Amino acid sequence: MDAKREVATEIVRRLRAEGFEAYFVGGCVRDIVIGHAPKDYDVTTVATPEQVLRLFPDALTVGAQFGVVIVPREAGNVEVATFRSDGLYANGRHPQEVRYSKTAQEDVRRRDFTINGLLFDPLTDQVLDFVDGQADIRAHRLRTIGDPEERFGEDRLRMLRAVRFTARFGFKLDPAALEAIRRLASQIHSVSAERVRDEIIKILTEGPARAGFELLDQSGLLAEVLPEIKKMQGVEQPPEFHPEGDVWTHTLMMLEGLRHPTSTLALGVLLHDVGKPPTFSVRERIRFDNHVEVGAKMAEDICSRLRISTREITRVVELVRHHLRFKDFPQMKRSTQLRFIRMEGFDEHLELHRLDCLSSHRDLTNYEMARKTLEETPQEVIKPAPLLTGRDLIAAGYEPGPIFKTILHAVEDAQLEGRLHDRQEALQLTYEQFPLSGEGPVRQFK
Numbered sequence: 001m002d003a004k005r006e007v008a009t010e011i012v013r014r015l016r017a018e019g020f021e022a023y024f025v026g027g028c029v030r031d032i033v034i035g036h037a038p039k040d041y042d043v044t045t046v047a048t049p050e051q052v053l054r055l056f057p058d059a060l061t062v063g064a065q066f067g068v069v070i071v072p073r074e075a076g077n078v079e080v081a082t083f084r085s086d087g088l089y090a091n092g093r094h095p096q097e098v099r100y101s102k103t104a105q106e107d108v109r110r111r112d113f114t115i116n117g118l119l120f121d122p123l124t125d126q127v128l129d130f131v132d133g134q135a136d137i138r139a140h141r142l143r144t145i146g147d148p149e150e151r152f153g154e155d156r157l158r159m160l161r162a163v164r165f166t167a168r169f170g171f172k173l174d175p176a177a178l179e180a181i182r183r184l185a186s187q188i189h190s191v192s193a194e195r196v197r198d199e200i201i202k203i204l205t206e207g208p209a210r211a212g213f214e215l216l217d218q219s220g221l222l223a224e225v226l227p228e229i230k231k232m233q234g235v236e237q238p239p240e241f242h243p244e245g246d247v248w249t250h251t252l253m254m255l256e257g258l259r260h261p262t263s264t265l266a267l268g269v270l271l272h273d274v275g276k277p278p279t280f281s282v283r284e285r286i287r288f289d290n291h292v293e294v295g296a297k298m299a300e301d302i303c304s305r306l307r308i309s310t311r312e313i314t315r316v317v318e319l320v321r322h323h324l325r326f327k328d329f330p331q332m333k334r335s336t337q338l339r340f341i342r343m344e345g346f347d348e349h350l351e352l353h354r355l356d357c358l359s360s361h362r363d364l365t366n367y368e369m370a371r372k373t374l375e376e377t378p379q380e381v382i383k384p385a386p387l388l389t390g391r392d393l394i395a396a397g398y399e400p401g402p403i404f405k406t407i408l409h410a411v412e413d414a415q416l417e418g419r420l421h422d423r424q425e426a427l428q429l430t431y432e433q434f435p436l437s438g439e440g441p442v443r444q445f446k
């Protein structure tokens with residue numbers, strides 16, 4: 001038994017010892033039944049928040065107004081929620097009124113999907129199923145508890161969650177639920193950008209991402225949350241480079257190739273060709289003039305709209321901006337190659353390029369060349385200690401200014417290409433390429 005489960009089991013045991021009914025509930029039970037290792041454990045109980053706080057004085061009261069307290073433990077926090085039945089939902093997320101229930105059966109009927117409405121008694125290893133969740137798991141079916149339109153109307157984020165769970169577990173979405181999402185898809189805009197972001201990233205990273213985005217499209221949600229991706233559909237590409245088809249098909253194939261990606265790599269894959277639809281033209285052949293820079297700006301705007309962190313936006317934009325540079329790798333100067341492969345997060349650039357190739361022409365020649373260069377070049381060669389600094393240039397008689405950046409770049413170029421080995425050689429090159437006006441013979445360092 002893992003440490004988190006032991007902690008949650010002890011909380012249930014303590015509640016039971018005080019006469020309170022208590023069980024594991026939600027995603028952890030679903031994962032236990034499916035055979036996956038739960039990441040976290042939640043507990044539901046007939047005890048009120050006040051009674052839970054008396055038993056666990058260190059508990060945190062965040063969410064207590066909804067009957068939820070957090071019991072902090074070193075192995076991981078455990079959410080303890082009181083049995084409840086919710087009243088009307090006024091804002092598409094929170095109920096106007098929370099009424100505590102006396103039975104676990106009433107509590108689970110307010111939850112979203114049958115697979116998340118299971119209870120588990122950790123003291124007897126018994127599953128309690130009041131909503132036929134186990135039958136749905138066996139049938140590989142995602143179904144809401146009760147009327148789909150009511151469940152999605154209570155919390156509209158559940159529409160995105162339905163897509164995520166269906167894709168993640170390889171299930172089929174119940175037709176009634178799919179039709180309800182199609183009717184309500186436009187209401188997703190009432191959900192905060194942060195909550196939408198979290199679901200999109202989970203769809204991208206929990207896998208399989210392709211199935212998730214195909215269902216987003218089928219449900220009508222894609223056009224609402226990511227209209228720029230929807231516009232990829234039907235945008236043709238030059239068949240000599242993209243025999244697979246349009247931009248949408250190409251992107252889906254790349255999403256299918258993702259394996260446990262970081263969120264930035266997954267977003268980079270999704271958005272790498274987002275600039276193609278607005279730059280599409282046909283002149284002798286299909287063209288996407290300047291689609292990389294257009295796409296980089298669009299990626300920045302999309303990520304900002306989704307409230308992605310500034311650090312992650314920077315990485316995603318760089319992935320979009322540089323994804324075509326690999327085609328020039330064989331012709332690059334050695335210094336340009338080394339600067340390229342030492343970019344922060346280059347492993348993500350490399351993987352995006354690999355997926356790009358495999359989802360189009362399938363020629364991995366440049367990928368293998370860049371990968372081999374990265375693997376075989378020592379770090380001290382990729383990013384050597386500088387031979388000259390700004391202070392060295394001042395000492396050599398140069399006036400500080402923008403020229404310093406040009407000089408130091410030229411010196412590093414020569415260093416990366418193996419033409420310079422020490423400061424004296426670097427100074428000699430500097431005087432030759434950037435001579436000081438009115439100066440005599442080249443001076444030595446003191």
